[in-house]
Every structure is written in C-alpha cells, then in structure tokens.
Amino acid sequence: MVNSSNKQSTESAKSSIDKKRKCLFKGFSRLTLAERFSRLIEMGALTQKDVRYLKSGGIKKTELAEKFIENVIGYFQIPLGVATNFCIDGKRMVIPMAVEETSIIAAASKTARWINEYGSINTSIKGSGVIGQIQISQVQNLENLKKVILENERDWIKKVHQEVIPSMYKRGGGIKGFKVRTLPSGGEEDKTQEKMAVIHVIVDTCNAMGANIVNQVCEYLRTLIESHTNEKVSVCIVSNLSDSCLTSAEIVMSGLDPQLMEKIEKASLFAEKDPYRAATSNKGVMNGIDAVLIATGNDWRAVSAGVHAYSARGGQYQSITRWRVKKDQLYGYFSAPLMVGTVGGMTRLHPTSKICLKMLGIKEASQLSRICAAVGLVQNLGALRALTTVGIIEGHMKLHIQNLTLGAGAKGWEIPVIQKHLEIIFGFKNRISLSQAVEALKALRKKTANPMETLKKIREKHQKQALATLKKIKAKHEKWIDK
Numbered sequence: 001m002v003n004s005s006n007k008q009s010t011e012s013a014k015s016s017i018d019k020k021r022k023c024l025f026k027g028f029s030r031l032t033l034a035e036r037f038s039r040l041i042e043m044g045a046l047t048q049k050d051v052r053y054l055k056s057g058g059i060k061k062t063e064l065a066e067k068f069i070e071n072v073i074g075y076f077q078i079p080l081g082v083a084t085n086f087c088i089d090g091k092r093m094v095i096p097m098a099v100e101e102t103s104i105i106a107a108a109s110k111t112a113r114w115i116n117e118y119g120s121i122n123t124s125i126k127g128s129g130v131i132g133q134i135q136i137s138q139v140q141n142l143e144n145l146k147k148v149i150l151e152n153e154r155d156w157i158k159k160v161h162q163e164v165i166p167s168m169y170k171r172g173g174g175i176k177g178f179k180v181r182t183l184p185s186g187g188e189e190d191k192t193q194e195k196m197a198v199i200h201v202i203v204d205t206c207n208a209m210g211a212n213i214v215n216q217v218c219e220y221l222r223t224l225i226e227s228h229t230n231e232k233v234s235v236c237i238v239s240n241l242s243d244s245c246l247t248s249a250e251i252v253m254s255g256l257d258p259q260l261m262e263k264i265e266k267a268s269l270f271a272e273k274d275p276y277r278a279a280t281s282n283k284g285v286m287n288g289i290d291a292v293l294i295a296t297g298n299d300w301r302a303v304s305a306g307v308h309a310y311s312a313r314g315g316q317y318q319s320i321t322r323w324r325v326k327k328d329q330l331y332g333y334f335s336a337p338l339m340v341g342t343v344g345g346m347t348r349l350h351p352t353s354k355i356c357l358k359m360l361g362i363k364e365a366s367q368l369s370r371i372c373a374a375v376g377l378v379q380n381l382g383a384l385r386a387l388t389t390v391g392i393i394e395g396h397m398k399l400h401i402q403n404l405t406l407g408a409g410a411k412g413w414e415i416p417v418i419q420k421h422l423e424i425i426f427g428f429k430n431r432i433s434l435s436q437a438v439e440a441l442k443a444l445r446k447k448t449a450n451p452m453e454t455l456k457k458i459r460e461k462h463q464k465q466a467l468a469t470l471k472k473i474k475a476k477h478e479k480w481i482d483k
C-alpha cells in the first residue's frame with residue numbers, strides 16, 4: 001500500500017515540476033540553441049551528458065547500424081526538435097519530434113498553448129494486444145479446424161508461453177486468445193465456394209511493439225495447427241491493423257469564437273466525407289505522430305499503415321479525427337491502433353531515441369501511444385485552425401523563405417538581404433517562388449550595377465504585376481455585380 005504522506009509529497013513534487021515546466025516553455029521558440037539546452041536541463045528533460053551528445057552531432061559509429069540493416073554506409077540524420085506547451089492528461093511534457101518539414105513543431109507547440117488556454121487533452125486506451133494472422137489459403141474442414149483450436153487452445157497457449165515467450169509471459173504478456181475468420185479463397189472470377197481461413201492470435205507484447213514476437217508465435221503455432229489437422233498453413237504474419245487495442249485522444253475547448261468552431265467542424269466534415277481531403281488531413285495527423293515515432297526509434301511505417309487502414313474500416317477512406325461543436329464547446333476525437341514500443345528494436349539501443357524516451361519521462365508503450373494520439377490530434381487542430389483562417393502558407397512562409405534563400409545559393413550577408421526582399425514581395429503578392437530568390441541573388445551579385453537599387457526595381461516590377469492582377473480581379477468582380 002502507498003503511504004499517504006508519500007503519495008502527497010509525490011503529487012506536490014509533480015505539480016511543482018508542472019508549474020516549472022509551464023514557465024520554462026515561455027518564449028522557447030525565440031531562444032538560441034544554447035539557451036534551449038539550458039532550459040531543457042532546467043526542466044529536467046535533458047542532462048548535461050545528453051546535451052554533450054546532441055551537440056557532438058549524435059551517433060557516428062556505424063556498429064549499431066550494422067546490427068539493424070544491411071550494406072551500411074552511414075546514418076541519415078534528420079532534424080530533431082521539441083514541441084512545447086503540451087499538457088496531456090494533466091501532465092506537462094516536452095515532446096521530441098524528428099521531422100524535416102517546416103512548421104510542424106511550431107504548429108504543434110502553438111496549438112498546444114492554445115488548448116492550454118481554452119481546454120484540455122485527455123487520452124485513453126481500450127483493449128490490448130497485437131494481432132498475428134495465420135492464413136490457411138484453402139481450408140479443407142473449417143468446422144474441424146475451429147473444433148481443434150477450441151480443444152487445444154489452453155494447451156497451445158501454455159506451450160507458446162513456455163517455449164517461445166517465457167520472459168514476456170513472466171512480465172505479464174502472452175496470448176490473449178484466438179479468433180477464426182473466413183474469407184472467399186478465390187479471385188473475382190472464381191465460382192467455387194472454397195474458403196480461406198484466417199486465424200487471429202492476439203498477443204499482449206507488454207512494452208514491445210511486438211511484430212517480431214508475434215511473428216515467432218504465429219510460426220510456432222503453424223506447426224501445431226498442421227500436426228493436429230489436415231490443413232496447410234500458407235502465411236504467418238503480424239497485422240498492422242491491430243484494432244484489438246485502440247488508443248484515443250480527446251480535446252475539449254470552451255470560450256472559442258463560435259464562427260471559428262463552426263468552420264473547424266465544417267472542415268472536419270469535409271475530411272470525413274471526401275477521401276481526397278481525408279488523405280491530406282490524415283497526412284497532417286501523421287506529421288505529428290510519425291515525428292514522435294521516429295524520435296523514439298519506433299516503426300512509423302507500421303503505425304502509419306495501421307492508422308490508414310483503420311481510417312478505411314467503414315469501406316471508405318475517411319479522416320481519422322472528428323471535430324464537433326456541442327453546447328458552445330469544441331470537441332476533437334482521435335482513435336486508432338497505435339502499435340508502439342518502449343523496449344526492443346531501436347528504442348533503447350539508439351542513443352538519441354533513448355534520450356527522447358527519457359525526455360518524455362515514460363517507460364510504458366501505452367504511455368507512448370497515448371502521447372502519439374494526443375500529438376496527432378493537436379497537429380490536426382493546428383492545421384484546421386490555419387486552413388480555416390489565415391491559410392496554410394502564412395505559417396510556413398518564414399521558414400519557406402529561408403529555405404528558398406538557401407536553395408538559391410545565398411551565403412553569409414546575402415541571406416538576410418534576400419530574405420527581406422522575398423518577405424516584401426510576399427507582402428503584396430501573397431506567394432513566393434525559388435525563381436524569385438534566384439533572380440534576386442543574381443542581381444545582388446552583379447558587380448556592375450548598384451545591387452540594392454536593382455533589388456528595389458525588381459520589387460517594384462513585382463508590385464506592379466500584383467497591382468495589375470488585383471485590378472483585373474476587381475474589374476471582373478464589378479462586371480459580375482453589374483449583371
């Protein structure tokens with residue numbers, strides 16, 4: 001039993017960490033790299049040793065890579081950042097995100113702060129286990145197969161626990177049960193009534209993502225099934241649509257502008273009803289989830305496959321999130337199978353993912369999956385808010401301009417000059433392209449002319465074009481009104 005004074009002191013320690021983190025998130029995006037490290041140390045998210053490792057550029061020796069893949073030639077490094085302001089299930093968190101796309105981390109942090117002001121994020125998990133599939137492509141005697149499985153279920157489960165996953169069983173994992181499904185065995189042209197049987201084996205894999213374990217369990221069961229029946233097993237493999245366990249996140253917000261809430265609900269309905277929009281909306285959700293999965297060394301392809309398959313469970317591909325306005329409140333929902341691990345695979349072997357898991361302050365896979373659900377839903381809200389108000393370009397613009405400037409080849413002092421030039425053009429054109437960055441850089445490097453004067457002329461040219469376009473639109477509009 002937990003001593004009540006101990007419990008109280010743990011609670012008060014947690015709440016003081018919470019308060020401290022809230023303060024330390026303030027102005028985080030404007031800090032220098034060194035200041036960011038100091039803040040993260042102060043928050044208890046990183047240690048001096050972690051900072052030394054990150055500053056040194058991360059993993060260099062290829063020994064680890066050799067353990068995982070073939071024909072190694074090095075590592076591919078993508079940017080690692082942290083999303084701030086997250087408060088999930090009442091706990092403030094720093095979210096590590098490994099991602100190359102501009103604005104994802106900024107949008108997540110900004111939206112999390114908005115939610116803190118007007119509402120909350122809560123998560124939950126229903127069910128457990130990972131599904132393994134054993135296919136019998138042409139079942140000879142379905143009734144007998146079902147009978148044999150039912151008769152031997154307990155004995156087979158015991159055997160698997162003893163011989164395949166003894167230590168996982170000791171930690172509380174193991175087979176939860178079997179389920180037999182049937183499907184037509186032939187293709188579209190097939191007129192026979194033959195069936196394939198698919199046996200689902202549900203395995204609680206504790207804190208491991210579980211694919212390897214489940215595959216081993218299924219292959220072990222193959223021998224037992226074949227020796228007890230006249231059936232021939234064709235395929236044994238984990239299912240990434242492991243809907244035996246669903247992770248959900250819910251956001252509730254009050255006090256928002258009613259028009260904005262309505263727009264968000266309408267945008268949600270668009271993604272629920274139209275697969276073309278659903279694909280993009282879900283891509284936005286996965287922007288957040290995948291970034292956390294990559295940072296923590298998880299198999300993001302498996303999770304993505306599961307989320308997309310679950311999005312099509314009703315027969316039509318839909319958005320994985322829902323937003324509704326109910327009695328002056330905005331409600332957002334996310335629910336999907338999220339197969340993640342905090343042990344096994346890269347999670348504890350890659351020094352960066354180890355640091356990221358530590359930064360989250362979690363040990364259990366269920367905690368990580370809840371964080372992923374929350375981040376995905378927050379990311380979606382950020383996208384919907386931008387899309388229904390200022391549009392997506394504005395948020396991306398600052399870094400987009402930076403990327404265009406670097407992409408055009410600007411160096412040193414040229415960078416701020418070109419950036420400013422592009423920002424001004426964006427101000428009246430509302431769009432910007434690489435060719436404009438290249439054009440500006442060429443002008444800047446021309447030895448003969450006064451480069452600043454040339455840049456000014458270029459801007460005037462673009463401004464004239466923008467004004468001419470505006471005039472045309474206005475004239476068209478007036479004609480339309482006259483009609």
Ligand code: MEV
Nearest residue numbers: 280281283284287383392
């Ligand atoms: C871009 O990476 C993601 C968005 O397109 C998501 C969405 O449209 O909801 C902004």
